Amino acid sequence: MAEEVIKLGKKKQSTLKDEIAKLLPDGGNLDLCLTCGACSSGCPATGIRDMDPRKLLRMASLGMDEELERNPWVWMCSMCQRCIYVCPMKIDIPQLVYNLRSRWPREERPKGILGSCDMALRHDTCSAMGASEEDFQFVVEDVLAEVRDTQPPFKDMEAPIDKMDADYVLNQNSREPVTEPDEMVPLWKILHIVGANWTYASKGWAAENYCMFLADTDAWKHIVEVKAKAVDDLNAKYWLNTE
Template sequence: MGTDTETKRKQSAVKEKAPLRPVESPMDICLGCGTCSAGCAMTGVDGFDPRKIVRKVLMGRDAELVGSKLPWICTMCGKCEHACPMGINIVNMIRTLRGMVDRDKVPGMIQKGVELCLETGNNLGLPAEDFTFIIEDVAAEMAEEPGFEGFTVPIDKKGANLLHTLHNKLVNTQNEDLVHWWKIFHMAGEDFTIPSENWEGVNWGLFSGDDESMKIVVGRIVEHMDRLEIKNLMYPE
């Protein structure tokens, strides 16, 4: 008594007695305004239309969406939900639909990458010795450029300041793009390291709607930090 201020929340009989709104999921509050569809570059392509997808979910017509290519031609760019006047999380809905597809029916390369990453530590299925060879080869070439003499890539360096992971395409076909960060690190005097295994910097469970694999791949980052006693993480992507 006497300690209430104007900003302190008080009990409200009205709030207690008023019925809860019958909102089971965010889709239930869709106004059908079509702002999402108007802003989406994919609307009208192969029957894609975010407003209709939200409606279908609202009506429980999941099966029509799960078996279709619609969740996969969406780029999950989030423009729809950024503009949505009701704040409906449309990207999460699309990702959930992706996750409901049988894993052997996930289109294209995504699932293969996920499985290879779980098995081998990278989406390419590249053995550790091949990885080390590529890294050392590219680093040696960089060390021939003026200003970068003596440069080497510290692999599995204990106590390093910064953990650096790699996008698989840089290790695969775009080796020339490996050196940009290395050059910056060299000039900045950054004490970085790259892990020799589980070096994959992307996590395609994000795309395939697969939380289980996503968690394992994120967990490997934590393992590196613990095992190598690294101080800071450079977010991979």
């Protein structure tokens, strides 16, 4: 009898195959993919760059990690999750896409997404367009003042920032304050006439989160935490995110 436990080789390296095994439902194995192709037949990204969701999953399950590393198709799938919806086995292919995205060296991921994520990390506003708390406040107050002056039924309308104890904290996509501020007004008007008790938050007001698309999990989490904390700090009941 051996005196010591026999150890076989090195610790097994985590492969893509192991990663997707965890994505399969109820601790199942890769055989659960029926290869039916329902995912691919209803996927708008099917055929782009000679790839489709079924092929991606099969390649991963066959251990073709190298062929999948840095395959740009993972940026041409929008991770919409329709493939999960139609999959008889509910296999999470978008999560596989996310994991493949995260394997790209950060600096080599698409510049637009990378830049938007990094910009959002610069301010507590989380704005992918880099708008600061002061920028946002200025635009909101400026647009509101004009509406109050020129549209009499809305002379008392408010667009509060950091109001405590409101029912709703509303996020705003950066594109509106930065590029088309008048587009904020219809929503304010609707909230005004229904008598909603709402507010913006100076921190975390920006609705978008490109760090999620960048597959930078830590940064994604950070952005969500900043926004959630702002809602908590204002003691609001609901968080409304329009994205």
